[in-house]
Amino acid sequence: MVISNKQMNTELFQIVDVEFQLGETNILNGINVMINLNGITGIIGPSGAGKSTFLRLLNKLISPIKGNIYYKSQDTKKMSSQQIRKEIGLVQQRPYLFNGTVKDNLLYGPKLWNIEYSDEELVQLLQKVALEREFLEKQVEGLSGGEQQRVSLARSLANKPSVLLLDEPTSSLDINSEEIIEGLLKQLNQEGIKIVIVTHSLEQTERLTDSLLFFRQGKLIEKILTEKFFSKYDSNEIRLFFKER
Amino acid sequence: MTNLMDILNEIVFTLTDPNIWIRLALASILLVILVIFSLWQNTKLEKKIVWSFFRGLIQIMLLGSILLLIFGIDELWLLYIILLFMCFFAAYTNWRSYPYPKIFRYNFIAIVMSVMIIMTFALLSRLIPNFDGIIYQPTESEGASLGSFVIPVGSMVIFFAMRESGVALERLKSDLLKSKGEIEAALALGATPNRAIRILLRDSFRASLVPTINRVAVLGIVTIPGLMSGMIIGGASPIEAAIYQIVVFMMLLTAAFFTSIVTNYLFTKQFFTSEDQINLEFYNIISKKKKTKKK
Numbered sequence: 001m002v003i004s005n006k007q008m009n010t011e012l013f014q015i016v017d018v019e020f021q022l023g024e025t026n027i028l029n030g031i032n033v034m035i036n037l038n039g040i041t042g043i044i045g046p047s048g049a050g051k052s053t054f055l056r057l058l059n060k061l062i063s064p065i066k067g068n069i070y071y072k073s074q075d076t077k078k079m080s081s082q083q084i085r086k087e088i089g090l091v092q093q094r095p096y097l098f099n100g101t102v103k104d105n106l107l108y109g110p111k112l113w114n115i116e117y118s119d120e121e122l123v124q125l126l127q128k129v130a131l132e133r134e135f136l137e138k139q140v141e142g143l144s145g146g147e148q149q150r151v152s153l154a155r156s157l158a159n160k161p162s163v164l165l166l167d168e169p170t171s172s173l174d175i176n177s178e179e180i181i182e183g184l185l186k187q188l189n190q191e192g193i194k195i196v197i198v199t200h201s202l203e204q205t206e207r208l209t210d211s212l213l214f215f216r217q218g219k220l221i222e223k224i225l226t227e228k229f230f231s232k233y234d235s236n237e238i239r240l241f242f243k244e245r
Numbered sequence: 246m247t248n249l250m251d252i253l254n255e256i257v258f259t260l261t262d263p264n265i266w267i268r269l270a271l272a273s274i275l276l277v278i279l280v281i282f283s284l285w286q287n288t289k290l291e292k293k294i295v296w297s298f299f300r301g302l303i304q305i306m307l308l309g310s311i312l313l314l315i316f317g318i319d320e321l322w323l324l325y326i327i328l329l330f331m332c333f334f335a336a337y338t339n340w341r342s343y344p345y346p347k348i349f350r351y352n353f354i355a356i357v358m359s360v361m362i363i364m365t366f367a368l369l370s371r372l373i374p375n376f377d378g379i380i381y382q383p384t385e386s387e388g389a390s391l392g393s394f395v396i397p398v399g400s401m402v403i404f405f406a407m408r409e410s411g412v413a414l415e416r417l418k419s420d421l422l423k424s425k426g427e428i429e430a431a432l433a434l435g436a437t438p439n440r441a442i443r444i445l446l447r448d449s450f451r452a453s454l455v456p457t458i459n460r461v462a463v464l465g466i467v468t469i470p471g472l473m474s475g476m477i478i479g480g481a482s483p484i485e486a487a488i489y490q491i492v493v494f495m496m497l498l499t500a501a502f503f504t505s506i507v508t509n510y511l512f513t514k515q516f517f518t519s520e521d522q523i524n525l526e527f528y529n530i531i532s533k534k535k536k537t538k539k540k
Contacts, residue, residue: 081521090433096426109434
């Protein structure tokens with residue numbers, strides 16, 4: 001696939017002929033797409049469609065077997081993995097917090113990048129994810145699942161990323177925590193952080209996303225506005241997309 | 246090996262000494278008691294007991310003769326070659342217990358490096374065979390050959406390096422598997438691989454060293470270690486034996502720590518790709534090995 005210079009300059013990500021394999025298993029095949037990330041982009045599709053794999057390719061936690069990924073017109077193969085990961089944060093399905101206090105966790109990234117944070121700024125960061133000041137010195141083991149996931153989100157934000165990738169961040173949370181995180185993502189997006197979220201929830205897709213990448217069996221089926229997606233397919237079909245394995 | 250004949254003479258001389266046979270005969274009284282116990286309790290182990298003792302006796306006498314031969318060696322290069330062989334088998338043993346990719350090679354390199362450094366340091370500084378001191382005082386061990394120091398101390402160093410590095414490696418491996426999510430979270434925040442697993446490396450070294458450090462801490466109160474007991478039984482002054490024991494413990498710990506560091510750093514190199522990602526193929530290999538072991 002040939003990409004003209006003009007296109008290169010306007011798109012945030014260009015994915016060109018990307019293939020990913022694990023052992024003998026093909027996970028992603030022939031992915032070609034440009035993503036500009038206006039609004040919140042959802043990655044949807046049935047289990048095993050390659051959604052999480054695609055997300056991890058974007059911040060170079062894995063590399064494609066074939067093809068290229070460009071970020072801001074730069075080939076990610078030629079960029080340092082650390083730099084890409086600082087710019088493009090990732091929040092995983094489980095929070096995977098490090099042992100220690102919430103503060104230790106929040107400062108992990110900034111210490112790597114020599115970003116200075118005062119305690120007051122850390123408190124502001126916590127308030128962003130709807131956690132109070134007292135949490136700063138709390139040990140992470142004592143936190144609830146929802147609180148841990150919010151700390152994990154704040155930990156990624158502490159690096160001041162320009163893009164935030166989220167891999168089913170609310171799948172194991174209660175409705176209350178889910179709402180808080182969704183509200184937060186909308187707010188972050190308005191503040192200018194580009195957001196890509198993998199979700200397996202039909203309702204979340206409808207509530208949260210503006211455009212969609214629809215994956216099925218390792219292939220990108222469609223890049224479509226969320227609105228159009230819901231008018232293009234009837235509700236039974238859509239339910240099947242989310243359910244099928 | 247000019248003294249080969251002397252050594253053979255010594256073996257013959259020792260074996261013809263009636264005293265060792267009398268000692269053995271006296272010890273056989275205990276063997277008879279053991280057999281009587283066995284018959285009394287109906288364990289059906291009598292044959293096995295008698296057979297094991299005679300077999301063991303012959304084996305250990307052969308070993309003793311070989312040791313006599315090796316201990317007689319005074320040529321340093323030859324002793325180093327023997328140590329090298331021992332390192333080879335130590336690494337092989339570790340690889341059998343921890344059959345992960347390239348472990349045999351890495352552990353061999355690590356053991357050889359630490360044993361050679363420690364032994365050379367000990368010999369050059371004259372920590373062993375005998376420290377003459379700033380004020381020279383002839384010691385009892387003066388006449389003994391180099392081999393009778395280098396080989397026993399070297400074997401202890403190698404054994405420790407092997408065992409402790411094995412413990413550290415296994416701990417690190419299971420921590421790497423257990424903490425994949427946390428490692429990836431650290432990488433995703435922009436950490437380098439070394440930074441991402443720094444705590445796991447630290448824990449692995451602690452796991453292997455702490456038991457030995459604790460042993461040193463209770464020296465003399467709870468235990469009289471083998472080397473010291475051996476020297477005392479052999480007629481050395483208990484104070485001299487105690488100092489020797491501490492010196493050897495320091496050598497063992499240093500060698501074990503260094504071996505663990507080299508082995509684990511080389512091992513973790515495989516855990517990551519050149520693009521600082523978790524090497525999923527390697528991850529799958531080491532996690533599969535764990536499962537087959539469990540079966």
